[in-house]
Amino acid sequence: MTLEILAFALAALLMLGGAAVVALTKDLMRLVVGLGAFLLGVAGMFLYYGHAFLATAQVFVYVGGVLVLVVFAVMVVHRANGGRPLVTSQHDIGAAAVAFGVSGMLVMSLRESVGGWLPESGTSGSSIAQELLGGHLVAFELLGVLLLVALVAVLLIVGPGERR
Amino acid sequence: MTLLWGFLWGVAAVATIAGGAILGVWWERKVSARIQMRYGPQQIGPFGSLQMIADVPKLLFKEDIVPALADKAIFKYAPLFVFGPVAVSMVVIPFTAGWAPLNTSVGVLFFLAVPSIEVIAILLSAWASHNTLSTLGGLRATAQMISYEVPRSLAVLAIVLLAGSLRPLDVVAAWRWWWMPLTFVAFVIYFVASIAEMNRGPFDIPEAESELVAGYFADYSGMRWASFMMAEYGAMIAASLFGAALFFGGGWPFGGALGVITLIVKAILIMTAIMWVKWTFPRLRQDQLMSFCWKALTPLALVQLVVVGVVLVWL
Amino acid sequence: MTILVLCALIFGVGMYTVLTRREIIAILAGVELMLGSANVLFIALASFSGADPGVAGAIGLVILVVAAAEAAVGLALVVTLSRRSKRSSIDELTEVNG
Incomplete structure (x- = not known):
């Protein structure tokens, strides 16, 4: 029982940590690492629900493919700069309100379809x-x-x- | 309790790779020496086998240099993610008929997918060194590795089609001796593509000792460099074991402990062939390497798949 | 419930990234966050409702493949755009023609 909670917590932490890094960091390469952590967390989540094939496909396609593409794109786009590529952002309370308003809407509308505090881990039949x-x-x-x-x-x- | 077992398996995988790297380096030095008509290490230990044990303290005591302009966090932790996936991929290898440390239903795909984490880690470590030659080496290495994943996966797919399952234990159980001539081309493709995946042998332009000054790991010293080296030897051991298990039936005529020994013997033969290839062929240029992958290996793998598909109709 | 809150939260974070970041590649990363969290939520809901796991996995795979193809094309566009105009901040890329 605790092993499942640990697995879920690890995957959730990777997802959340990666997402936070993507939203907040000033360094473009750290952003890419954050995205990589998020994608690995998603693979872990698929594994938790018993979809082993989907988890391996996620690692193969995203971490091995799309993430490599992103790093190549960063290197091509920022070739002229000497130092590290920085990301500027315009943090805005309105944007936060809209974004988390959508989150709230999602939770409100799907509240009845989920049950219990911790989802059961499954095996794909x-x-x-x-x-x-x-x-x-x-x-x-x-x-x-x-x-x-x-x-x-x-x-x-x-x-x-x-x-x- | 399961956590403890998992942790112990992890430690065992790392210890296997470390031990394998020590023996592998020794074996490589002996094989390459004989190919070049000289003797290789002889002084330390019987037949020079303890040479690596003399080399390891040297690596541990080297000064740990981190370049001033480097991204320190990525520089320090990327080698871990180069070495880690190799150790992880070893847990799905079917060591004997009926036993693999991790018995998943998608084991074959797992073994092929986990090294892609290594690819991104190499790219990031090349970037983190913050010098042009390293970045160039990293780009070349990455392009090479992701290209050669395609024929490698297609070649393994031929065996998966015959076995009807992605579970390595099912493949070993369903293996028949006449698969060897049928999928020989697939084995050759897997062999060549694996060498290219590890940036070894005639495909080592990213390391290019005489051209790019060790390429993407030029700025890594001491134990950080050692983790790249262990990743390369670990990948060689894992690819040889997996190839022996899938293409030659694992511990085929025997089961149990004797099967494990048969598998290891087959893997050592494949590993020696890999070393032989490295010290015999001249290095391929980057464009020759890429066109060889896309214009030669991939169509050949597709043809092999068609042949296997046609044969399957008869079964 | 935890999974719903987690995925909705990350969806929100992805949307926030798309709205506030000024660098195109960061925006694409935000889109990937949204697609990934939506995929996980889909699989989770499928397991709660007792649907056939084969169908759920198939649809999850479709979402994954479509998102990856779209990311590839998006990055190709970013690379070509930066070659022509030497800029990658969306504040500066304001003209449609060139």
Whole structure:
């Protein structure tokens, strides 16, 4: 029992800590590390609910793929600067009110769908593959098309590279 | 209680890698020496086997330099995240028929996915050194590692298709001897892609001792450098063990303790082949490396998948 | 209940990041925060309602893939934009044409 609470707490802490760093830090690389912590926390949360495949896919795609893309983008965009890339922000009470107002709305509207203080950890019974290749085959194929389109789009947008 | 077991497994994984690194470095020095027609370490211990034990205190006592302009927190903690995922990935290896330290239903995918954490840690440690050559080495290493993940995963997918499960124990149990000729191409692809993943052998342009002055870990001294080295040897040991388990059936003719020994022997043969390749071939240029991955290995892996798929229809 | 509050909170933090940060890549990171927390909340609600875990996992995978593809395209746009105008702060990127 306590092991589950510990696992949930660890994943939740990673998520929350990562998110706080993303919102508040002044250093762009620390922001990226915070995002990485958040993504690992999400993977841990998926694992808590028993979706092992989703957790591994999250690590593979996000921590190994998207995060690497983000760091590359930071390096390309801030190449000219000598020092560390800084993030400026305009902290605003109105923005905070809007953002946390939306949070409150989410909690209020979904309050009845959840039960209990601590969610039960689960094990996934039927497999994702049976769903994706069975009844939801169209969704699976469309995902493939989406990825292909995204790949071609990135190549077209970025173009053949800079002239030196 | 489970926490304690988990912690002990973690300690065991780290100890295995440390011990494996010591033996691996010794074995590599002997193999490379013989390939270059010389003897290698001989003085300390029988056949020079205790040489690393003499080297470790030297590493521990080196001055710990942190560059002035570096991002101190990232500089100090990134090597931990380079070494950690390698140790973690070793817990899903099926050491014998019916036992792996961690028996998950997605073990194969876990083994392939965890090194991607290492990729981001290498990129961050290259960045944190705050000098151009390190950053360049880090970018090259990252581009190489994420590119070679694709043919590696496709090659392992061929075996997964035949076994019908992502659980390593199921793969070892379902393994048949005639899978060896059928998936031989997949093994070669896995072998080459694993070497490229570890930035070793003919694919070590990011380390490039003679070109980039050790590349992304140029500014790391003493034990920090040692953690990069242990990560490389640990990755080699893990990739050899996993390849032997998946492509050659683990402890195949035997089970139990004899199976573990068979697996280790097969893994040592694969490791020696990896070292042999490093000391025989000249280094590949970055563009040759990338075009080899995308224009040669990936289509070959896809063809192998088609072949396996066709064979599956007959089963 | 804890998971609902956690995900809603992080969704709010993500939205706050998008609203207040002036650097494009930080804004994209905020969008990823929102998508990630929404994905986790979806999976959590699926486990509470007793739905088929295969379907829940499949939908979670779809959300993950779509979010990753969108992040990739967004970053490509950021890189091209910064090449043309040498700026990355959204305060300065105010013109549509060039």
